[in-house]
Amino acid sequence: MFTSLTEKLHEVFKKLKSKGKLTEEDVNAALKEVRVALLEADVNFKVVKDFVARVRERAVGQEILANLNPAHQVIKIVREELTALMGGQDARLNTAAKPPTVIMMVGLQGSGKTTTAAKLSLFLKKQGRRPLLVAADIYRPAAIKQLQVLGEQIQVPVFSREGDPVAIAVGAVEEAGKKGYDPVIIDTAGRLHINEELMTELERLKAAVKPHEILLVVDAMTGQDAVRVAETFHQRLGLDGVVLTKLDGDTRGGAALSIRAVTGCPIKFAGVGEKLDMLELFHPDRMADRILGMGDILTLIEKAQTTLDAQQAVEMQKRIKSADFNLEDFLTQLRQFKKMGPLEHILSMLPGFGGMKKLREEFQFDERELVWAEAIINSMTPEERRHPEIIDGSRRRRIARGCGLTVQDVNRLLKQFEQTKKLVRQLTSFEKGFKKGAKLGRFPFM
Incomplete structure (x- = not known):
């Protein structure tokens, strides 16, 4: 969604940020590129013309050009105008005074x-x-x-x-x-x-x-x-x-x-x-953020709240902290994650992801891998899922035959699981360090 437009706008604003103090010529050059990007995105010509004129009128004022961080001010103006272009405020359904609507x-x-x-x-x-x-x-x-x-x-x-x-x-x-x-x-x-x-x-x-x-x-x-x-x-x-x-x-x-x-x-x-x-x-404002590569954390949170089981999440957090995270927990997490929708759609809501082509390429992910992972874990015995360390070569071959995949696929899943466990331990350690540092006025990332 809006991938090409987001990439082009990201490059335009990257150039603006590199200049430090802006001149009117800098703003005009940037808006020329914005205009081309919008036209290539198949936006109506008159809409583009009016949009660029409004942004230029606001962006070339002395108040903006003299600002300590003028590039951010221009981005802020573009965001506000994009939001206004798509309606400004959320529009709700009309309802009947007397049902049915x-x-x-x-x-x-x-x-x-x-x-x-x-x-x-x-x-x-x-x-x-x-x-x-x-x-x-x-x-x-x-x-x-x-x-x-x-x-x-x-x-x-x-x-x-x-x-x-x-x-x-x-x-x-x-x-x-x-x-x-x-x-x-x-x-x-x-x-x-x-x-x-x-x-x-x-x-x-x-x-x-x-x-x-x-x-x-x-x-x-x-x-x-x-x-x-x-x-x-x-x-x-x-x-x-x-x-x-x-x-x-x-x-x-x-x-x-x-x-x-x-x-x-x-x-x-x-x-x-x-x-x-x-x-x-x-939501016009959230869509403007997505177009500018700023993500949409609010929608992501709302989606998580409506699709994920809150009680299950609390129980999972307890298991993670007790270092008792096994393949059954891993499978539960995969199933919860699948409920939230396509991975690419979820990632598009993360700040910076939409406008960074290289980052998206690094995170290229085949949705079928979630299905394969589930099939591999389902081919294991309950004991193997709870104690993956017992899975030796012969067990791996049996699991691969059971799910119709290869031993290499089983090895890859087990490696991903170990990496996930390691990450979980690091996050738990970070949380403990953060709470301890907060009491002392020091933080582990400073």
């Missing part, structure tokens, strides 16, 4: 609309609500079945019946009122392109159910096409918000940086993975 999901075929409807249902279900999914796409083959399968996976009911999409949606709202479902999430029909037939049906549906929220689902990888689609839908339907999908893919970021400025519609959610729990609230 009706949410209409609209968009073109292939944008991930049906899957996003299910993701949104799961997101709201985790907040204690009782969503009802509505299969109102009667045209795309298997669209209804797809929604029913997704509904079963997340244990959310799906309303479907034969007939006109408008009648189906009206019936679903009535059903929700009787049975206490809230919200009602309507998966509407899409087309391969925008046409009058699609828009007319959506306008009829809007008039019939009077939705409190109309969300447009757009594929972030389509760049400026996504912006044009959003503009057309907004003119005809009056959108309340946008959901960007596939932000975990090889997207240049143009849609995320252009949609709000061009249409005035806030981005409310971002799809960051294929799994049904990979939908995040869109």
